[in-house]
Amino acid sequence: MTDDKKTRGIQSPPIAMDAKMKEIMTGYYIEAKTAADSGKQVAWITSGGPVEPLIAMDIIPVYPENHGAMIGASKMGGALCEQAEAMGYSGDLCSYARSDIASSVTNGGPIGGLPRPDMLVACNNICGTVMKWYEVLARYFDVPLFIFDTPMCHTDYHEESKRYVKQQVLEYVAFLEQVTGKKLDYDRMDHVGKLSLEGQRYWQAVLDTAASRPSPLTAFDGFYHLALIVTLRGTQVAVDYYRDLLAEMKDRVAKGIGAVPNEHYRLLWDNLPIWYRLKWLSNKFAAHDAALVADTYNTAWCRSLRYIEDGNFLDSMAEGYTRMYLNIGVDQMADTIIEMAEKYSVDGLVMHSNRSCKPYSFGQYDIQRMVRERLGIPCLLIESHMVDERSFSEAQTETRIDAFMELIRNRA
């Protein structure tokens, strides 16, 4: 990628809020890692887990999945995954889980491991893997584990599921009260619920700006700016951040600044990012004048907004958390993708067939077919493990991307 044609247009003005994100995340991890000194408790929680009650109870939430993303982005996943394999974990298992389990034991990775948890919260609305992974953690750290079981909504959200999940919301609060020895302040909970919704609305609004031509941000930018809606959902910090980020995006739209300056083609990304190849992929597509303007991953943290009632967060979050993007049938996932493809006017679909995430990846062939039939746009499949760089074939991926972009160019 040295000739001008391939690198032209890659340099677009950086997003000013990038620096702010770095500052907030650094502060967040320092606070989490010094929790013991400040007398606060730490909970490890899954990315789709109900974090708001933790915030309302002053428990610091820590996300092994966000940590996994950092490990991947630092290209330290392969070595950690290898350590997990030496511990007996199959190389076919989720690479977040493998790298996190290894890091728990060795304190390896870019930040020297996560702070020791006082409790664990695993919500299976994203996969069954998190339950098995957190069982491993619960045995290793010998701390209480709460499993928040959200029955899969293949076609519907049934009455009995609703009752079951609501019972668990109450049990979850009781669990937290027992572990902390404190009572939940329901007024505070309401406030945190409001902030969570507000943050999610801003985040959705940020992603919505990508409907403009040219798009002020790409999915790759989203993967970076996503960190707060995952880790600090329910805090004023996240609300302020996304409000400011939205202002910046609107300003870029007004000025016609595109994330990919020569944006000719618009693409939709499916599945988790390939964390150790973000920049490479971003440049690769930009060199083809293609912007990944939308994706199913960034939006997963605001998709449930429609089910959550203003002023009734704790009660309605049961439905919101159960009807997460991955906890629905393949046909509903296809509908979501098709809806997004239309909303963001995309020319093609790029699917990451992620060996680390079976619930996200099995069904992709069917979704591809539905997308082709209903929209007639080309689809590309790239296979990898999201944070295990040993699994990635650069030459093969490059050839496929080139062929895919050729197909798109020929259609235009």
Added chain:
Amino acid sequence: MNELDHFLEAADQPERYGAGIKAGGTPVLGYLCSYAPEEIIHAAGVHPLRLFGTLESTLHADSHLQAYCCSLARGVLETALDGTLEFLDGAVFPHTCDTIQRLSDIWRLNTPFDFFADVVHPVRLDAGFAREYLEDTLQRFKRELEAWSGSKIDDAALARSIETFNTARKRLDDLYRMRSRDPGCISGSRVSSIVKASMILNRDELPGRLSRLLEEIESGRYRTGATDDRKRLLVAGSLCDHPDFYSMVENLGGVVVWDDLCTGSRAFDGFIDPSGDPVKAIARRYFERRPCPSKHLSNTARAEALASMAEEHGVQGIIFFLLKFCDPHAFDYPYLKEYLEAKNIPVTLIEVEDSLPPEGQLTTRLETFIYTL
């Protein structure tokens, strides 16, 4: 024809047997795992047929499932798409692992069968209210079956089903115990085929057939002639549809005396209380039987259960027989190994893609393991 042959024949050709049932006028519903509520299906006058898939080429399934999907899901989907299961009226998908969950969607969207149901079991077995949830879920399934079949499933029919399944499960348990006491009474490959056939054969006839089979075994006609100095082993994993594996173990001086398999003792573990509300009683069994790793009873339940099975049956070593890409089992393995070895129970791991590993490799591994016990 003796009883054993009925079992061996059904185990050898499940689809042919299922098609025969259908031709006789009984609707047939397929299922993939031991969490399918067979009693309710049976009480509806429908035949529950466990699906085992194919180990042959999976050309059709490959266009729906990536290469990193387990051979069970792939093989079963193949038989649904290539016409092997043409006689089927439909299928039931209980909630277990991520792969089966997605297979359920893919099946629903791509197969032509008349009936389809997801039975979304709770993952948590540690909460009282999860039982209510499962009862409600089973009631929903019962209503869906009734709507499809056009007739009510009354409590009397459910009670008869419960009786049938309790008796059959008790007989399978008797068979396992008989063999644990006297491993030479019948070969391991035949036992594995008998359990497999119990998920295929006409359930009304099953208790009687099993009784007669037990008598045949007791008469000594299936005695293997092997001596009792063989090393006593337990096989743990999801499913093992490889009768040859048991023969191989026996030829190498070992004998499988018990298992923790979904196509083995997990399928017949647990008893349904025949008194009281039948759906509640069916639900309760799922909380009392030994769990599959995709369920959560406690962080240590499976390890403790394996250790106690090993103790009860004088097991000298445990073979983990795991399907490649089976996440729930793969996550448990390092811990189970550590826990069991600390209790002086040696373990070994055999990972199976679709067919068994090459014979030389497998033999060496098993031989070394058995020799060191």
